[in-house]
Amino acid sequence: MDLIFEHQMIQSIAYLEGTASRTTNDVFIVQKGTLELIDYSCLKNKYFVLSEKSRFKNERMKLERFQGLKQLELQAYMLLKYLRQLHKMGICHGDIKPANIFFDSYRRGFVTTDSGSLIPVIDGTDKFYRTCFTEYFASKDYVKKIRAGQQLTSEELKMEDIYQYKVTIQHQYMESFVQHGQTSEVIEKIIKLCDKYQNDMQVLSAIVLTDASIALNLIQFLRQLDNVPRFTESFWEFFANCLDHTFATLQIPQAKRIEMLFYDDSNAEKYAMINYYYIMDDIQGIARYTERERDQTNTRGKLYSYLQAHDKPHLWFPIILSLMDSIHDMHLHYQQGNQVQYLEIEIMKEFYDKLKQYDSISDPLVKGRECEAMADCIVHLYSNFQFAIIGTQTNQHPAFQLFDMIAHNTLKMVVSDEEKSEKLLACIQDQVKYYKEDGIYI
Secondary structure, eight states: OOHHHHHHHHHHHHTSOOOOOSSOOEEEEEEESEEEEEEEEESSOOOOOOOSOOOSOGGGGGSGGGTSHHHHHHHHHHHHHHHHHHHHTTEEOOOOOGGGEEEETTTTEEEEEOOTTOEEOOSSOOOBOOOOOOTTTSOHHHHHHHHTTOOBOHHHHHHHHHHHHHHHHHHHHHHHTGGGTOOOHHHHHHHHHHHHTTTOHHHHHHHHHTOHHHHHHHHHHHTSTTOSSOOHHHHGGGGGGGSOGGGGGSOOTTGGGOOOOOOOGGGHHHHHHHHHHHHHHTHHHHHHHTOGGGOTTOHHHHHHHHHHHTTOOOTHHHHHHHHHHHHHHHHHHHHTTOOOHHHHHHHHHHHHHHHGGGGGOOOHHHHHHHHHHHHHHHHHHHHHHHHHHHSSOOTTSHHHHHHHHHHHHHHHHHOOOHHHHHHHHHHHHHHHHHHHHTTOOO
């Protein structure tokens, strides 16, 4: 789709309604040649469907998780990351407000803002004229200077972005939640930091984006079972700065995004938990980046040692990596037109033999943690492994069908609680159903 057309369509729709309600998701289905789905979560919230032929299940958007306070915390975090990148490129926004902010809730990531007000401030000029602003969200001095036709300095523009960011988040927070008796330590902390670092976006954003308490809380929110679809590998770029600095030297998918920012040593255990979730969530990407001779930095060995050193469940790690390698090999054989039934049998036997390690764990607490980790990995891997491992999205591929069988059997084997096992299996079935209905599976 033509991105300009897309943005114009979204922007025009966003202004159709002048009232702001609770934070939620907007679905835009734009007809251009063939049907395309654009699913946005916008801070200025209304629900629009421009075509009746959507296969997308809109009921998902009405779930409380997409309407709640945690969603606003996530949006505040991601918007700050976006503004940090803008300022690093020498660009100021100048008109931040709910109607100009759009999120892709489908992949849980920030998409864009209205770009009509963006202005570069890196060409050596330090005097700028502005014509656009929005009352209430813009500061009084900013509005006064624009109305008087006065020039603004680059520092004033940078400060204005922080002010408008603060007011935008604060507006949604107060109107949609505080008035209803809900409060958020995360939002209030960010607002206070905006007041303290009102002229330095890099310092402000670095403090928030490396706050282990904030990041861990949001990561756990994104990993919840009711977050369907998960696509967990897609949201990790927003939390890369909370990953261990030593990861930046390894062959992991997010290595280049780690900026080596300041870590608060008092939150060491929370950082370790974030690292643990990352290793698990991006295991399929790690498998591809470090497959056999590609593992020039001994990434697999170092990550395994990290899990052991920080007393995290670790048996699942080499077992899942080996499974990913085998499934990828099977995919290559299938691509070449070869029969793969014999490989399916070998892969299943090898995998189930390795699972027998769990039977030899004598400590019930250790065994419980290890089994829970394997189940957690399998369920989250279900959302992510296909494109990274077999390069396609189809439920007809033998590699997917094999993994589907292994996933179901593994959950039955490692989860002794029948009710929990059924819940995890139902989660997988919900994902498959969702993907099929939305046409993700071909």
